[in-house]
Amino acid sequence: MRKFYYFFFAIYFLYGCSAYYNQPLGIERAIIGExxxxxxxxxxxxxxxxPVVIGIYKFRDQTGQYKASEVGSTFSTAVTQGATSILIKALEDSKWFIPIERENIGNLLQERNLIRSTRQEYSKNTNEPQLTPLLYAGVLLEGGIVSYDSNIITGGFGARYFGAGGSTKYRQDRVTIYLRMVSTSNGKILKTVYxxxxxxxxxxxxxxxxxxxxKRLLEVETGYTTNEPVQMAVTEAIEKAVESLVLEGIKDKIWTADAPQNEIDELIKNYDLEESIADSSAIYNRKLTKKRSDFAIDFAGGVTxxxxxxxxxxxxxxxxGSLKYFFTESVNLSLSAAWNKFDTKNRKSYEYLIFDANTEIVLLPKDKLTPYIFGGLGFGTTKSTDYSHFKVQYGVGLEYLVSDNIGFRLFGEHNLTFSDDVDFVVAGKRDDYYYRFGFGLTYYFK
Known part of the structure; x- marks a missing residue:
């Protein structure tokens, strides 16, 4: 048993040490940004x-949020205050825009005035050319970082056995930006992306x-923490926004690309597909699409x-076995036939054929994993039809779609009969009842 503990510890230790394989062991030089x-x-x-001449006066942090801290207040902002510089770099990388200086336009104008006054005072060449005029923007880019949501989902897992164990914790934050393009000729908002x-x-x-x-105690601890840089996340969001802006402009014929039409069509097709996926998605990566077809069959088994x-x-x-028809994405009618065996220690076992009609409500119809509830009426009879009973039943279950057509189910059911002779004997004032616990597979016809 002691060897098992050491082996278990060695696995955990090596796994923990993998975090240190890329640990910085000295001073690193400056590198070009990732x-x-x-x-x-x-x-x-x-x-x-x-290319389009474009101006950006300010792409601001509009969240007004400070960095979260577990030990007290902090005056460090949650997101970068230099988003304008990130946006200008993204516009430059796209090759679709010619960014012009507008964030610090006062500095530029002051420097041009200094050049003019210096020339007037000290230049002896009266034919010296004037300064070239400043470019003006055909469109302006506005918007900003509109939200930074901390801890939108947190969780973890841990286990410990005889002094050996480990744990993992995770946290997910979210940053959101809006970018809009405004025409300088009439002030019309040409495009907005999110x-x-x-x-x-x-x-x-x-x-x-x-x-x-x-008197010999061994204690070892190891671990590591990784945090995705906020600046990298903001950069990626801004670059994605610029890409979307370019493609939206091509779609609406605001500008044209210098490329074969089939290449442009393929690009727009892929973008439309990405857009449709985004429209059918919700937070926590939930896909809001219809998961289950109108008709299905179900086979289940278990214990009663x-x-x-x-x-x-x-x-x-x-x-x-059951047949199901969905009236809506959430509600279906289920008709089933079952073979049941009942038994106690004090008498011989007996079998029933049971027919049920249930209304079933799927609580999360657009998710792969969903709980569901059901209830309805039923009828049971022995093979010889000497004993029969009417009943009502209700229950709860959990279904997971392992593919587009197949779902795996776990369920529990309570059956209340209107008879006291289900077990072939009448005694007392209470009617008989029974439970069913089972699992099954559902096939959805696509």
Missing amino acids: STPATSLLKNLPKPKE VSKTLFSQAIDQSFFRYVKF RIQGDYSNPLFRPFAK
Whole structure:
């Protein structure tokens, strides 16, 4: 047993040490900033027939939010205050725009005035050319970082056995930006795009605590924490927004691309597909699409237990098949036939054929994993039809779609009969009832 503990500890220790393989062991030199997954998409856009001169006065942090802290207040902002510089770099990388200086236009104008006054005072060449005129923007970009939501989802898992164990915790944040393009000739808002990006943080730790011999205690701890940089998330969101702006402009013929039409059509087709996926998605990566078809068949099995007039009831098997029709995405009618076996220690077992009609409500119809509730009426009879009973039933269950056509189910059901002779004996004032617990597979016809 002791060897098992050491082996278990070694696995945890090696797993924890993997976090240190890329640990900085000294001073590192400055490097060119890392690219994001959206950077390559931005740079691979087709070239424009004519770049657009564009001005950005200020792309602001509009969240007004300070960085979250577990130990007290902090005056550090949650997101970068230099989003304008990130946006200008993204516009430059796209090759679709010619950004002009507007954020610090006062500095530019002052410097031009200094050049003029210096020339007037000290230049002896009266034919010296004047300063070239400033470019003016055909469109302006406005918007900003509109929200930074902390801890939109948190969780973790841990286990410990005889002093050896570990745990993991995670947290997800979300940053959202809006970007709009305004015509300088008439003030019309030509396009607005909205992009969000999640940030993932994770902490993993392992520990081992054990007395290896008398007065000899071994205690080891290791772990690591990773936090996705906020600046990288903001950069990726801005670059994605610029890419969307370019493609939206191509779609609406605001500008044209210098590329073959089939290449442009393929690009727009992929963008429309991405847009349709986004329209059918919700927070926490939930896909708001219809998951289940109108018709389905279900096969289930499990155990049943009667509560009748005999003591010591036993769990016995049952099997059933069902046909289902969905009136809506959430509500269906289920007709089923089942074979049931009941038994107690005090008498011989007996079998029933049971027919049920249930109304079933799927609580999360657009999710793969969903709870559901059901209830309805039923009828049971023995093979010889000597004993029969009417009943009502209700229950709860959980379904997971393992594919587009197949769902796996777990359920529990309570059956209330209107008869006291389900177990072939009448005694007392209470009618017999029974439970069913089972699992099954549902096939949805597409």
